[in-house]
Amino acid sequence: MILVVLLGVWLWRKNRADDRKEMAAKPRRKDAAPVGTPQIMVSCAVCGVHLPQNDAVLGKSKHYCSLAHRKQQEP
Numbered sequence: 886m887i888l889v890v891l892l893g894v895w896l897w898r899k900n901r902a903d904d905r906k907e908m909a910a911k912p913r914r915k916d917a918a919p920v921g922t923p924q925i926m927v928s929c930a931v932c933g934v935h936l937p938q939n940d941a942v943l944g945k946s947k948h949y950c951s952l953a954h955r956k957q958q959e960p
């Protein structure tokens with residue numbers, strides 16, 4: 886009887902260990918993809934803050950963090 890319980894516990898622990906190995910390996914690869922995706926960073930010509938190019942306000946030849954800073958530099 887005890888052997889059956891021990892076998893059950895052993896199997897349960899083995900499965901949990903396998904799950905943890907998969908959890909540790911898989912999500913990291915999934916998470917790594919967006920982080921590793923190259924994103925062009927630009928800096929605001931007024932305040933110098935760095936932001937992704939997609940979020941930046943494009944001026945005549947420079948990038949800005951906001952419309953206010955673009956107006957300030959390019960009235």
Ligand SMILES: [Zn+2]
Binds near residue numbers: 931932954
């Ligand atoms: Zn700015």
